[in-house]
Amino acid sequence: MAMDLLKFAHEVKWRDMSWSVCTGWLRSLSLTQHLLLLALTPLPFLLVAFFMVHEVEPKASHEPARLARGVASVHLLATAVEAGVYFRRPHQLEQFVDALGGADNVTALAIYDHSGRPLVERGRPVVATWERVRAVRTASFIDERGGRMAFVAPVMSMPTARDDGIGDALFTLVEPNAAGWVLLEIDAPAPVSAGDQLFLRHALLTLAALAGSIYVALRLGHAWGDPMLRVADAVKRVRAGQxxxxxxxxxxxxxxxxxxxxxxxxxxxxxxxxxxxxxxxxxxxxxxxxxxxHDHLTGLPNRRAFDKALDEAVAASRRASDRCVLCFIDLDFFKTVNDIGGHAAGDALLREVARLIQQGVRTEDLTSRIGGDEFALLLRNCSTDDACRIVDSLCRAISALRFRWEGREFRVSASFGLAEIDASVDSSAAALKIADDACYAAKREGRNQVVLRQPGSQGRLA
The missing domain is CATH 3.30.160 (Double Stranded RNA Binding Domain)
Structure with a gap:
């Protein structure tokens, strides 16, 4: 086991592991956190340096001007904690207070926000009350009681940044309202050595400089971090389709x-x-x-569109008693044209017949090519008498057609089968069966004619 530990200690793996953990942690920090880490990095080194200077310097006699030192100390402290009070960061204030905890004559130290709530408190203040602290507008001496001297200084509001950059914010005048107060109570009889005084002064100046660097880091993080967050949000919204x-x-x-x-x-x-x-x-x-x-040859609705429209017509007739007429059209002698003139002649004839049918029906009627030389009409809101008149005119128009192709003239006609769709027709298949039987009857009885067949009745010539 010991050999394994020694082997692991001499290997480079643990170093790589430590480096990987540190780099992973640094990469997880935000821009503002990186800047704050950069600003706080000198703090432990400065504290160690001041501690060493404080320990090696000889002690000197105390200065008599205790009031002036107390006022200056609380004023510097109020300046140093401006950023921490403004940004409501108690842990930073605790660092400042802990840095001053080595002073022997400091018996109580408290930092309040504008409402009187203590942000950081070390020791128990016994001299100054909150009413007296709140009334202070400049760093000053409050009172002396029980061997303690109380000093209070207001913490002024941080300057407001202008829209044109960070630099302007650093030089904007501070607004005259207080964001909080610093209360410092020191032991009056306790002498303060020159070394302690020097240490305290240097510490406060260092904390003030550190507070300034923290403020600059926060302003930089705000100035650059927020725009980068807006960029990331914009990319996210674009990915979402905005x-x-x-x-x-x-x-x-x-x-x-x-x-x-x-x-x-x-x-x-x-x-x-x-x-x-x-x-x-x-x-x-x-x-x-x-x-x-739609049919690619004639441009008319195809069999799929016709079946859908027929289903809707049958459903409407059963639901609202709407009546319409279904008509099957089968061209006569089309095979002759196709055999003699070829498929091109047959296609041209189909287009010509489709044009004649569209010209002879109403706007609300549906004309479809359902396959080969077969067409279908769906005459909406139409009585059987009106349907017979419309279809009879179409029958005459097609029989009068003189179709010419490559010097030949062809005569064709059409057989029409009509079926009335009313509430008694229960399905599209039933309507198709009636119209198909009527069209077959027209073919059988000599072509070029119209046969009307109503549900439950025999066909008759229209």
Whole structure:
């Protein structure tokens, strides 16, 4: 076991592990935390240096001007804790107070916010009350009682940063209102050596400088951390589909302005690309949807669109007693045209017949090519008499057609089968069966005619 420990101590693995842990911890810190860590790094070294100076310096006689020293001390302390009181960071204030804990003559030290709540308190103040502390506007001596001397100084508000940068905030005048108070009670009879006085003065000056560096670190973190958070939030919102995100162009610093402008330009480019892609997708979807529901040769609705419209018509007739008429159209002698003129002639004839049918029906009626040389009509809100008149005119128009192809003339006609759709028709299949039987009857009885067949009745010529 001992050999394993010695072997592990001499290996480099533990060093790599320690370095990995430290670097991982540093990477997890935010920008503001990095700046605060940088500002607080000299603190332990300064404390060690002051302690060594305090221990090696010889003690000297005490100065008689205790009041002046007390006022100066509490004033410097109030200046040093401005950042901690303003940003409500008790742990930083505790560091300041602990740094002064080595002074033998300090019996009580308290730091209050503007409402009188103690942020940090060391010892128990017995001389000054809160009412007397709150009335103080400048660093001053309060009272002496029980061998203690009380000094109070207000902690003034931190300066407000202007929009044009961090530097302006450092030189903005401090507002005259107090953000808190510092109460210092010292042991009056206890003499203060020259070494102690020097140590205290240097410590307070160091704490004041440290407070200034912490304030600068916080301001830098605020000035650069917040814009970076806005950039990250903008990227997150763009990923969520919010393309109207734009970063402000008046950011602090030329680098941040250029970064925001670049991100805004990138978002605009991505948005334009997305719109172009979406437009192409929408166009393709509309084209596919049109092709799925229309016949590619005649442009009429195809069998799928017709079946959907027929289902709706049957459901409407059963629900609201709406009546419509279904018509099957089968071209006569189409095979002759196809065999003699070829498929191109047949396609041209189908387009010509489709045009004649569309011209002869009403706007609300549906004309479909359901396959080969077969067409279907769905005459909405139409009585059987009106349907017979419409279909009879179509029958005459098709029989009067003189179709010419490559010097040949062809004559065709059409057989029409009509079926009334009312509440007695319980399904689309039943309606199709009635219309198909009627069309077959028209073919069987000589073509070029119209046969009407109502539910439950025999067909008759229209």
């Amino acid at each position: 393309w109207d995100v734009r970063l402000p162009a008046d950011a602090v610093g030329r680098e941040m302005q250029q970064l925001n402008e670049g991100i805004n330009a990138l978002i605009g480019t991505l948005e334009g690309t997305r719109r172009a892609v979406q437009a192409g997708v929408d166009e393709a979807r509309d084209r596919f949807a049109y092709q799925a529901m």
